[in-house]
Amino acid sequence: MENYPLYQIIDENGEWVNKSYEKELNEEKVKEFYYHMLRIRTYDQKGVALQRQGRIGTYVPFPGHEGAQVGSALALSENDWMFPTYRDHGASLTFGADLDRMFLHWNGRIEGCLPSREKRIMPASIPIATHLPHATGAAIAEVYKGTDNAAIAYFGDGATSEGDFHEGLNIASVFKAPVVFFNQNNGYAISLPIEKQMNSETIAQKAVAYGIPGVRVDGMDVFAVHYAVKEALERARKGEGPTLIEAVVIRFGAHTTADDPSKYRDQEEINRQKEAKDPLLRLKKHMQFRGFWSEEWVENIQSDIRTEIESAVVKMESAPTANTDDMFDHVFSEPTWTISRQKEQLGLMGGNR
Numbered sequence: 324m325e326n327y328p329l330y331q332i333i334d335e336n337g338e339w340v341n342k343s344y345e346k347e348l349n350e351e352k353v354k355e356f357y358y359h360m361l362r363i364r365t366y367d368q369k370g371v372a373l374q375r376q377g378r379i380g381t382y383v384p385f386p387g388h389e390g391a392q393v394g395s396a397l398a399l400s401e402n403d404w405m406f407p408t409y410r411d412h413g414a415s416l417t418f419g420a421d422l423d424r425m426f427l428h429w430n431g432r433i434e435g436c437l438p439s440r441e442k443r444i445m446p447a448s449i450p451i452a453t454h455l456p457h458a459t460g461a462a463i464a465e466v467y468k469g470t471d472n473a474a475i476a477y478f479g480d481g482a483t484s485e486g487d488f489h490e491g492l493n494i495a496s497v498f499k500a501p502v503v504f505f506n507q508n509n510g511y512a513i514s515l516p517i518e519k520q521m522n523s524e525t526i527a528q529k530a531v532a533y534g535i536p537g538v539r540v541d542g543m544d545v546f547a548v549h550y551a552v553k554e555a556l557e558r559a560r561k562g563e564g565p566t567l568i569e570a571v572v573i574r575f576g577a578h579t580t581a582d583d584p585s586k587y588r589d590q591e592e593i594n595r596q597k598e599a600k601d602p603l604l605r606l607k608k609h610m611q612f613r614g615f616w617s618e619e620w621v622e623n624i625q626s627d628i629r630t631e632i633e634s635a636v637v638k639m640e641s642a643p644t645a646n647t648d649d650m651f652d653h654v655f656s657e658p659t660w661t662i663s664r665q666k667e668q669l670g671l672m673g674g675n676r
């Protein structure tokens with residue numbers, strides 16, 4: 324742990340721990356962070372509500388992760404590559420994914436599942452860690468093309484126990500690929516606590532095995548995440564290779580809406596943590612003491628965000644029902660016989676075309 328101290332810029336009271344970026348963190352920039360965190364939280368609340376009302380399928384909530392997702396996404400440059408997981412739609416939205424299409428994704432429409440047209444954002448990886456070698460490949464391709472674009476891969480603590488994590492980091496370090504491995508350590512892989520998942524004290528220390536820098540950052544501190552990722556991206560663009568960042572976060576909600584966390588976590592403790600550690604609350608306290616906070620400003624942005632989200636929901640609900648053929652048509656460019664057979668069987672069972 325001593326070798327990987329937790330990097331912080333503001334503490335739980337919103338006060339400075341480290342003033343290195345004080346000048347850059349002016350009112351406009353601080354408000355930009357808050358705006359995006361509020362936007363993705365509002366989106367997330369809508370996602371859970373829609374699932375509970377039976378209007379979308381399973382939804383993956385991310386409260387507690389807002390600082391990590393916004394801080395990292397706002398560190399990227401226009402043409403960088405983002406490789407998110409199922410929990411990182413907050414990061415995708417912040418980087419520029421289309422909100423309307425994000426809701427279509429939850430409704431099973433194919434338009435919502437294809438790579439983003441707006442930005443270099445890959446479809447969310449549901450298989451754990453399989454996208455880490457892909458991110459490494461995209462980063463190496465940018466080196467071949469002679470650009471200074473980089474890639475960022477998002478993944479959880481559980482993902483670091485997968486072979487693909489090792490393969491992605493190993494090859495990236497050998498080729499000095501411009502990629503940032505951005506881990507959100509929320510201490511759980513579904514219901515499995517981290518102590519039962521791994522024997523290492525931190526995730527950052529796993530960087531040693533690949534000869535790359537490992538950075539441990541307070542993931543509830545949006546500023547600390549932002550500058551840790553920015554510094555890693557700068558190293559990547561200079562040809563200095565990958566970095567492993569461990570952002571320590573608390574997942575306030577369920578793993579997905581199909582999970583009941585009261586079976587394996589003390590809900591009272593979570594409620595205490597929400598009050599003490601919420602990344603939005605921390606930023607609000609910081610803004611208050613710097614005189615940047617205004618209720619009127621928050622009400623205005625909140626109202627704009629609600630309008631934007633409600634309009635996306637209307638578009639989602641007026642879109643045609645998802646076509647079951649889409650599940651098969653986008654797996655291979657030429658379908659294998661097993662895929663063709665499954666598609667035919669589902670059609671006979673009354674698949675939806």
Ligand SMILES: Cc1ncc(C[n+]2csc(CCOP(=O)(O)OP(=O)(O)O)c2C)c(N)n1
Binds near residue numbers: 450451480513578
């Ligand atoms: C290759 C693979 N194995 C197992 C699963 C089932 N699974 C879904 S989420 C999950 C836990 C992942 O935990 P973590 O990496 O910590 O991410 P988090 O959900 O906490 O964001 C598992 C095992 C999967 N999706 N893919």
Ligand SMILES: [Mg+2]
Binds near residue numbers: 479481509510511512
């Ligand atoms: Mg986890």
